[in-house]
Amino acid sequence: MTVIEQWLTDHDDETVIVVTEDEFRNAARQALAELGLTYAELEEQARCRDFTSAQAHALWVSIGGTVDL
Numbered sequence: 001m002t003v004i005e006q007w008l009t010d011h012d013d014e015t016v017i018v019v020t021e022d023e024f025r026n027a028a029r030q031a032l033a034e035l036g037l038t039y040a041e042l043e044e045q046a047r048c049r050d051f052t053s054a055q056a057h058a059l060w061v062s063i064g065g066t067v068d069l
Contacts, residue, residue, distance in 0.1 A: 024066075024067070025067055025069065028059075028063045028067050028069060029069060031059050031062075031063070032059070032069070035052075035053070035055055035056055035059065037052075037056065038069075039067065039068075039069035042056060042059065042060055042064075043060075043064070045057075045060070046060045046064055
């Protein structure tokens with residue numbers, strides 16, 4: 001991952017890292033693969049509000065609606 005920008009926020013324990021669009025998509029694909037899901041499956045879980053795991057729900061919160069995989 002190439003960090004384009006990085007800065008601290010007003011909170012001591014929070015850092016913002018900016019990545020490229022390709023890096024974001026690759027990270028999303030990897031996270032989906034680790035969960036054994038496709039984006040369409042994750043999207044359906046969100047639509048039904050019935051996630052297979054807390055990790056799937058967290059991933060949707062992170063990437064839902066932001067990529068078209």
